[in-house]
Amino acid sequence: MATIPADYSAAPPARDNYLTHGRGILSWLCTLDHKRIGVMYLVSILAAFLLGGIFAILIRTELLTPEKTIMGADTYNQFFTLHGAIMTFLVIIPGIPAALGNFVLPIMLGAKDLAFPRINLLSYYLWVAGALFSVLAIVMGSVDTGWTFYIPYATDTTMGGVIPVLMGVFVLGFSSIFTGLNFIVTIHKMRPPGMGWFELPLFLWALYATAVIQILATPVIGITGLLLIAERVGQFGIFHPGLGGDPVLYQHFFWFYSHPAVYIMILPAMGVISEIISIFSRKHIFGYHFIAFSSIAIAMFGFIVWGHHMFVSGQSTLISVIFSLLTYSVSIPSAVKVFNWLATMYGGSISLRAPMLYALAFIFIFGIGGLTGLFLGALATDVHLHDTYFVVAHFHYVMMGSTLIAMIAGIHHWWPKMVGRMYNEAAAFIAWVFVFVGMNLTFFPQFIMGAHGMPRRYYNYPPEFENLHQMSTWGSYLMAVGFVIIAAYLLHSLFAGRTAPANPWGGATLEWRCASPPPHDNYPVTPTAGDPYDFSDLKYNPQTGDYESDRGPAAS
Amino acid sequence: MSTATDAESHAVHEHPPHLAHHFDTEEQQFEADVQGMWLFLATEILLFAGLFCAYAVYRAHHPEIFYHAYKQHYLSVFWGSVNTALLLVSSFTIAAAVWCAQHNYQKWLVWMLVATLALGSGFLVVKYIEYSHKIHSGLLWGTGFNPQKHGHGHDDEHNDAHDEAHAATAHADEHEGDDALHDEPADAGASADTSAEDQLQWVYEPGGTGPRGLLEPGSAIELSEDEQVRNVQTFFGIYFLMTGLHGLHVIAGLLAITWLLVKALKGHFTAAYFTPVPIVGLYWHVVDLVWIYLFPLLYLIH
Structure with missing residues (x-):
């Protein structure tokens, strides 16, 4: 682990930057600056994450005992529905692209802003509207259909919150x-x-592939939501x-969107990991083209595998076999990425700073999450495992353990750039231990339970599962502690953190040549880009804690 | 109002007034705007694709519903054709408006936009006529489907009570009455012996699966009275959802064109800056295009 001498200046950044450019609440609410919109997204998404997390903790607490623990069965049904809907639609789908991507993408491109700043702000307010619809749904009588809104649950339930939630999903789709x-x-x-297409940082390739899915899949959930509303109302x-x-x-309609949506969640996460692995191994990324094209391949394959959610729905056996085969094809580009990351680390000079710790956790967890996906993609085992805790564990390993961990990795990676302050590395390590151990303790026992036949979404369970359920619940408490620690030291860094240099990690992508935090317009003059993974000209300066380049800063 | 000279002076100006700070050149900005619109149109097509997909699924699984709807002449081919013509011409006028904007014919730009507005509004008027006829005749979705009210020769009441559109359809039905049921579909494999039978006995060739399961290719089944009109309301569920969503897009398009018209009257569009005109034009073409598919799928198919 690199040591940072404490002798350089801890004075706050006095320059004009995007945080100080314009004051007052309106200068934030009406801003067209992609950086401010990204920060607003981040704060809002983390607030939604807190809400979804509270539901998760309540669900897990209820499952401590086989019978009633703290809530009734109806409340339990509502809580797992809200947990799923909030975490999926409000947190992990927009999480990395809208919060981190918004902030980083134009700076990585050396651009002043996104192409359509006003549409970007509109997108944020649509997210807010979607979040308000979810709150409205809770007020109007909640939902208990599960986050998938299957018919006839969604048409026949007497709960009043179905239509507001669907309106929320529709609006979030626009966002x-x-x-x-x-x-x-x-x-x-x-x-x-x-910067040709093959000098694009891999995070941008990932965001590009994600955006293609967002454009091509999201309208289908839009029309599905509208049809479901029409069905319920008319x-x-x-x-x-x-x-x-x-x-x-x-x-079919639902999964035609919601399976590609899984890749809306995981692709940007993989992009974040590609950046972090290369920078913290101080080594050029291995297999750039393979990683770039595997993002596109995952985006394309993602559209033709939705039927694997419906193996027991009564669809024809032939269709199921085809979907099963296609499902296996997704594992190829996913594995290409993992092997390229490992090859990048091989022989590298690895520094175990907080972003890298989370990136390593990602590889481990995604490995388990991805491989257990093969069990579910296989027809024979899926019939046994369908709708059990095995499925719950699998998608939490991928969504929570991979996407969310990558989002936390990305927050740690770009935090100095966003706020101009360094956080406490020791606290970050402790939090990482809690999150990593807690995550595995929560969800690994669920694989075992699922394989033994514990169905998902059940309120009560046979006593034989009590030990595993309790392990899972204690794990979720550990994770919660980890997240509280993260929140504490990140907030602390805002007020008492060391001033961040422009390039604290030694990254070669353009955003590290921009000041921390970046000025309002990012760059006075459009910079010239080079190889985003060539670290050879970066020299560490112990006086400033900065990696300095012969090319000089792009903006000051 | 700007003149051509104004436009030229804008073009040579160092900081063109419409160039946003984050773009380097006007060309880059224009390309970005147009690409953004194309991507948005892709999402529009996919939004409709959901409904087209639902249509395809029901047509493949229940061809008898669509065949029945055709046989009963529930939809007026006449009014559908009028609407198709209106939208096709409006696509021409909006394209002409784009050309006028590019070539700085400001007066013609205004007139072309007015013409497009008029044609689009005409489409909505026809849709109103069609919808009100359906509501009067009980041709609705779900439990609202009550085709007994649909005129089968009781023309006196209908002619008095309803508008021209309904009269025309009722009239057509009157003549169809028995004839329609004697007509064989061109590819029907069954013999004509149904003509001797009761009106309600009819024959169709299934597209793959029928209400009784998978069928041999070329085989035909005869449906009993109970079976033949089951779930016809699904046709109207699909009809109203597809044309309703399309109608909303027509309204959105007309609002956008009205906005263009206001800007055009103020002389905002010059040969140097006219981006919104082609962008709205693209949107209007898609509205037209969707209808070009809806018309044969709903009105002409049999």
Whole structure:
């Protein structure tokens, strides 16, 4: 671990930067600056994460004992539905692209802003509107359908919150589409001189692939939500079997979006990890083209595998076999990425700073999450494991353990750039231990329970599962402690952290040549980009804690 | 109002007034705007794709519903054709408006936008006529489907009570009455012996699966009275959802064109800056395009 001498200046950044450019609450709420919008997204998404996390802790606490622990069965149904809906639609789908991507993408491109700053702000307010709809749903009588809103639960439940939640999903879809549209146009039209498609940092390749999915998949959940609202309000009879509709058609529609949405969640996470692995191994990324194209491949394959959610829905056996085979194909580009990361680390000079710790956790957890996906993609085992805790454990390893861990890695990675302050590394290590151990303790026992037949979403369970459920619950408490520690030292760093240099980690992508925090317009003159993973000209300066380049800072 | 000279002076100005600070050149900005619109249009197409997909699924699984809807002449081909013509011409006028904006024909730009607005509004008027006829005739989705009210020769009441559109359809039905049921679909494998039978007995060739399960290719089944019109309300569920969503897009397009018109009247668009015109034009073309598919799928198919 690199040591930082404490003798350099701890004075706050006095220069004009995006945080000091314009004061007052309105200068934030009406801002068109992608950095401020990114920060607003981050704060809002973390608030939603807190809400979803509280539901998670309550669910796990209820499951401490086989019978009633703290809440009734109906409340339990509502809580797991809200936990799923909030975490999926409000936290992990927008998490990395809208918060970190918004902040980093234009700076990485040497651009002053995204192509459509006003649409970017609109996208943020649509997210807020979607969040308000979710709150409205809780007020109007909540939902207990599960986050998938399957028919006929969603049409026949007496809970009043179904329509507000679906409106929220529809509005959030627009938010997601606008973010993706902005990213694609910006990457196409606003790259700086010296940056062809293959000098693009891999995080941007990942965001690009993500944006393609956002554009192509999200409209389908939009129309699905509208149809479901129409079904509930007007009894149109498209989905409801009582009116001649087809409930399995709903499942097709839902998963046609929601499976690609899994890649909306994981692809940007993989992009973050690609950046971090290379920088903290101080070694050029291995297999740049393979990592870049594997992002595109995952985005494309992601569209043709949705039927693997429906193996027991009564779809034809032939279709199931085809979907099963296609599902296996996704594992190829995913494995390409993992092996390239490992090869990048091989022979590198690895420094175990907080971002790298989370990146290593990501590789470990994603390995388990990805490989258990193969059990579920195989027809014979899936019939046994379908709707058990095995599925719950699998997608939490991928969504929570991978996407969220990568988001935390990204927050640690770009935190000095965002706020101009360094956080406490020792506290970060302690929090990492809590999160990593807690995460595995929470979800690994669920694999075992699921394999033994514990169904998901059940309120009560046979006493034989009590020990495993309790391990899982204690694990979730450990994770919660870890997140509280993270929140504490990050907030502490805002007031008492050391001033961050422009390039504290020694990154070669453009954002590290911009000041920390960046000025309002990012760059006075458009910088010239080079190889984003060539660290040879970066020299560590112990006086400033900064990595200095022969090319000089792009902005000051 | 700007003139051509104003436009030229804008073009040579060092900081073109419409160039946002984060773009380097006007060309880059224009390309970005147009690309953004194309991407947005892709999402629009995919939004409709969900409904087209639902249509395809129901048509493949329940062809008898669509065949029945055709046989009963529930939808007026006449009004559908009128609407198709209106939208096609409006696509021409909006394209002409784009050309006028590019070539600085400001007066013609205004007139072309007015023409597009008029044609688009005409489409909505026709849609209103069609919808009100359906509501009067009980041709609705779900439990609202009550086709007994649909005119089968009781023309006196209908002619008095309803508008022209309904009269025309009722009239058509009157003539169809028996004839329609004697007509064989061109590819029907069954013999014509149904013509001798009761009106309600009819024949169709299934597309793959029918209400009784998977069928041999080329085989035909006869449906009993109970079976033949089951779930026809699904057709109207699909009809109203597809045309309703399309109608909302027409309204959105008309609002956008109205906004263009206001700007054009103020002389905002010059040969140097006219980006919003082609962008709204692209949107309007997609509105047109969706209808070009809806019309044959709903009105003409049999």
